[in-house]
Amino acid sequence: MSLEFLVIALLAISILTNLTVEGIKKIADKKEKDYSANVLAAITSVVISVAVSVGYLVWTETAFNAKIAVELIALMYLSFLVATNGYDKVIQAITQIKEARKVK
Secondary structure, eight states, X not given: OOHHHHXXXXXXXXXXXXXXXXXXXXXXXXXXXXXXXXXHHHHHHHHHHHHHHHHHHHHHTOOOOHHHHHHHHHHHHHHHHIIIIIHHHHHHHHHHHHHHHHHO
């Protein structure tokens, strides 16, 4: 697995995680269910990372070995960090932009 793929996969996972979490949140809000956005984002990022990793291994017909396992675990961990750290900041920025528009 190349570093280029790792970066592109991390970007794709980040985008998919944010979109998926927003969709799940809308469904949960309609059903009036309680949830933690950070936990939801973390779980979603790991699930999407696993799916992307499996897809990569199947697509490239790569044999699963220790090196690939370490790289995939690193991808899952990095996507978890991006989802939990970046998610709050993005939501906070959107909220601030919406509030600034209401003030004008």
